[in-house]
Amino acid sequence: MDSVATRAFWRASAHIAALIVVATTALGLAACGKAPSESATQSPHPQQAGQPVSPARMVAHVNAARASAALGDSEAVAAHIKAMTTEITRSAGVPDYTRPINHESARAAVREIPGVRSSVWMDRENLVVMVDGAAHRSMKMIDTVCLALEPLGDTLAVVINVQDVRATTPDGATTLSRNCQLPEGRRAFLQKNRQVDVVSKELRDAFKRQQERN
Structure with a gap:
């Protein structure tokens, strides 16, 4: 595959990945908007760990990281990798020892x-x-x-x-x-x-x- 085709492929992949992320976000917002009265009445609840890893979120992060890599955005790639790592460690019940409580x-x-x-x-x-x-x-x-x-x-x-x-x-x-x-x-x-x-x-x-x- 020549360089022009390669660049076109990665640009298309980046657009697809971006669409996946946008669609995932939109679905999440839509779900949040379905029952505003319920969320408004619920009392605050502490953060929760030990939950199963979400395959959808993992796929979204992988696709977004690939898109960022194609665009040369190393900081965004690192951010998505960190987000995946955090979700996996929280699912396993591993505390973040870089954020100790005084x-x-x-x-x-x-x-x-x-x-x-x-x-x-x-x-x-x-x-x-x-x-x-x-x-x-x-x-x-x-x-x-x-x-x-x-x-x-x-x-x-x-x-x-x-x-x-x-x-x-x-x-x-x-x-x-x-x-x-x-x-x-x-x-x-x-x-x-x-x-x-x-x-x-x-x-x-x-x-x-x-x-x-x-």
Whole structure:
């Protein structure tokens, strides 16, 4: 293939790739516009990781990267490669360690949340948040804390542990724990599932069953 034909081929490929990206964006915007009332009523939700990689987005990035390469735009190529890498690592639950959250900044942000008494870092991953009453000991509080931390760095590296300082029962005193971006019980890559309570939930449940039998 001569140079003229080669250039024509790459120009056509670039146009096709650009059309794919534009069409994908348009479809996404159309989907967002179908139910504005629903999106308006939904409360903010923390970023989510651990989701399957989207083949459509991968194809769009590959095509866009090829188009950018054909146009000599190395920065755009790098951006698309980074976007693909980020999606793959987030799907695998790997935190972005280039965006660590400063512990003191995190405590200052959490201090402003209604219902929070205080907070302390157990280690570099586990933030314990003491709340004032059972109404604040909830997964919703964990979501609120995670949203407050998002501007500070990658919350996938953080586990929030909520404790009620006014608890009067063993169940009420149990710590609620969750990684900011993963479902309850899951942890990020290489992140330990640390036991926060002195008595584990399993042991408390076993004791309850024994009492019920007696």
